Amino acid sequence: MFTTYEEAMNWIHTRKGMGPKPGIKRMEWLMEKLDHPEKKFPAIHIAGTNGKGSTVAYLTSLFKASGHTVGSFTSPHIMRFNERISINGEQISDNAVLELANAIQPLYAEISETELGPLTEFEVVTAMMFLHFARIQPDVVLLEVGLGGLFDSTNVAAPKLTMITTIGMDHLQILGNTIEEIAFQKAGIIKNGVPLVIGNIQGAAKKVILDMAKEKKSPVLAYQDDFIAVNQPTTRDFHEHFDFKAPELKLDDIEIALMGHHQIDNAATALMAFMTFCKAQKLNYSEKTILAGFRQAFWPVRMEIISQDPFIILDGAHNEPAMAVLLDAINTNFSDKKIKVLFAALTTKELEKIGPWLMRIPNHDIHLTTFDFPLVATLKDLKERLGVSDATYHEDWKKTLTQLKGKLASDEILLVTGSLYFLSEVRHFLMEG
Known part of the structure; x- marks a missing residue:
């Protein structure tokens, strides 16, 4: 009881x-x-x-x-x-x-x-x-x-x-x-x-x-x-x-x-x-x-604009079809912006297919990280399986998110994407911060 x-x-x-x-x-x-x-x-x-x-x-x-x-x-x-x-x-x-x-x-x-x-x-x-x-x-x-x-x-x-x-x-x-x-x-x-x-x-x-x-x-x-x-x-x-x-x-x-x-x-x-x-x-x-x-109607972390100054978007694109629609939305609405991307995922996802989609994001600056969760992709997993050649790797996502947010210029967008479990933690962190 x-x-x-x-x-x-x-x-x-x-x-x-x-x-x-x-x-x-x-x-x-x-x-x-x-x-x-x-x-x-x-x-x-x-x-x-x-x-x-x-x-x-x-x-x-x-x-x-x-x-x-x-x-x-x-x-x-x-x-x-x-x-x-x-x-x-x-x-x-x-x-x-x-x-x-x-x-x-x-x-x-x-x-x-x-x-x-x-x-x-x-x-x-x-x-x-x-x-x-x-x-x-x-x-x-x-x-x-x-x-x-x-x-x-x-x-x-x-x-x-x-x-x-x-x-x-x-x-x-x-x-x-x-x-x-x-x-x-x-x-x-x-x-x-x-x-x-x-x-x-x-x-x-x-x-x-x-x-x-x-x-x-x-x-x-x-x-x-x-x-x-x-x-x-x-x-x-x-x-x-x-x-x-x-x-x-x-x-x-x-x-x-x-x-x-x-x-x-x-x-x-x-x-x-x-x-x-x-x-x-x-x-x-x-x-x-x-x-x-x-x-x-409202649904969190689906192309959710959580802030416009600085401009931050949360989107739980955790598989290839979701990455495709994310890219379409970015190209339609923000093709003129520089996109700083913070991404984390689980090992159960087809990371090999997600990587190329990340690299198609226009004017991108890709940051890969990890978080505390069962079956989470480590930095080593991301390096070996995503195949993103120009990414920066970070062990501490909270520190990285704070730094990226703090340095965001007026012509830049911070896009946080990947696992819904990761987006849940990020949204919690941003809303409480």
Whole structure:
């Protein structure tokens, strides 16, 4: 029995050493013991290589603006663990975390004695989330997949709608070495007869998903086939503007605060999912609430301008597709600036492919560093695997960040990028400093 939030958090985090254990048998056992909380609220289940977090942010804001209560489950957290489980964007309380941890801990002890073995950190947190939302009963819960889809802990859910945002090469050691294998894992969230909305996915990956949907008799709404977004370039601000077109809605000049052309794809996919879910669940919305929802949407460390004097951008580009959209955003908005880059990553990422993208950043001055985290890439790893010929290496990221920030000229931007776990620490450091 935990008596404080700190005790509960220490117990939860000691599960981290278990690492990912693909498969949902432990979760199925747990849900049975808890009387199936995962079936007691309407949910949207969201998978994808990139874009899951910002899609959750858009959907949260759209439901809120329309007057509906929306729960969300995301990972990793950026500033504080409690962010992972939230209602209407408000993170779960410390007392609720304590109560939920005490509810799961005896079951953790029980399952550890079975052939299934102990739960991982993510399984513990996922179970806490299901239990929390079953008690709260929001109008909708947004479930972000942790890793893959088919064998992810969240895949015991019984959603009313599923989404796949993007497909790219990431987590190869777990999900597979080809785009088709990765798409198959993501498509594992598709449920029999449950509608599916897919984002800007092309070629072989799209075929895998459509084939799975056909097999499961799942109706599909696909970006560019069933709905489309038309970019409206602007020099008014660092926001994106687009027109949305679908059979049931045409809406011009939608404004989103998140930067990057890829965010238009994510926003359009979120809007299609929002309308589809609302129609099925008989939830109200209007063009006015849609426009307001998009204007208010926010998601940290995705091309986030955290300061304009000095000019600092945080972006968690931790794989090749994310680096590609980061470069596009830089070239579109800041090609005339000198870009000082501070980068750190995990060894699990395809560093050999990320390196060339770093070197394509215009007018760059690249600084590579490391941080305290499991599986972090050391300076030696970065030197050997990134292949960035003109980089400077730093052991102490806090000291380096402070120095780079202090020397930033008016025509320079400091871009901090790489692992989301690194960006979480950086954002914490900058906000508290």
